[in-house]
Amino acid sequence: MTVTLPALRSANLVEQLSELLATQIVSGERAAGSRLPTEGRLALDFGVSRTVVREAIARLKSDGLVVTRQGLGAFVAASPAGRPFRIGAESKSPHQIVQEVFELRIGVETEAASLAAERATAPQVREIRGALRALEQASRRGGDGVEEDLRFHRAIARAANNSIYDDFVEFLERYTRNQLSISRRNCEIAGWLSEIQVEHEAILEAIAAHDPAAARRAAHGHLRNGMGRLKRIQAH
Template structure:
């Protein structure tokens, strides 16, 4: 595709650029500006037109594919589905503005990702381990750069779901995209730098524990590490809920923590 596609001019420059790109493409598909069967611009063309990273573009396209709005053809690229699914389940950033909503999503993630970590430990291959390690390294770099790291966090968890070699796990998280990682809702920018780094380091150690268990091929330890990470995330947000005095679901029980 030559030149800058005019519809990319309206991309929302939100903190979650993936969401802005998804919303824009969905709007154009629904309106018919991107017609059924029409080929989408290449990843590089979208990167050039929007200024977002290739990771953001790939995440947005994966989300649209998971929703049934686009299909990919080997060697040809992505195309608008001839029969796009009219109604799909999704979570968008606007639905995660309250702490109770974030807690609901963390419960959903726990029900899926804990078992996925165990499957990843049992089924992962060398390529899977490399992808998880790279994602973990990117997250470490984000912390060092004092960045929120939500996109890198998402990539880490997605790499684990991919390592299950069950495509439905990756499709599950692709429907949501990085909006499923509510890290930016903590308002890290308002924290003193030392407190922010300490907060992110604690989360990173939890990630490292999950990776170590998967690397060792220990399904039980992977399950425990994933549950501990998501439970601690839940407890962090539950503490914020108490500070804000908002109403939320009942806390996880000791039995639920595993």
């Protein structure tokens, strides 16, 4: 079977390679059950590193398009799950994608907080509280707190007790991690960290009080404010 091997540009190589391989799999160019070339072969064919190939294969595996077999390599899934959902387009600027992801998060995470206030168990409330304390400690130590911030929002999604919310918030992390890194670094300079902490506390306390309306307002306000802060950073 002949497989087309277009050149990849320098930016977002993992995204480009995983998207290209996904297109080939969904179209049937790479047949169900067929073995993918080795990491080394793919790296050579596409002019990328083995690390890029490894991360692209991992993404295809999480999308249900590829399975791996110990000692044998990666294979196209027998029944590929269909074209995976992707965010981003070549015609959009990074700033535009960040804003659109933020708008998506407002819808998803606001309702997740409301559901968490309705459904969270006592252990789940403790998990959210623990994640927030870890974020506070990371900030005091001088860390950027990005992973702890992600953990806090993921714990809220988990407490919605709807696995799709949990999975989707985790999916969005690949797009929000860099944005959070930019935001938190600049928020410290601008003195916004205490403001963010108050917003986080409001979400936590509303969930702990099992008040869905308050949780929805607090989460919506926090995310709207976060988008506003990021816009101010990008404007400079």
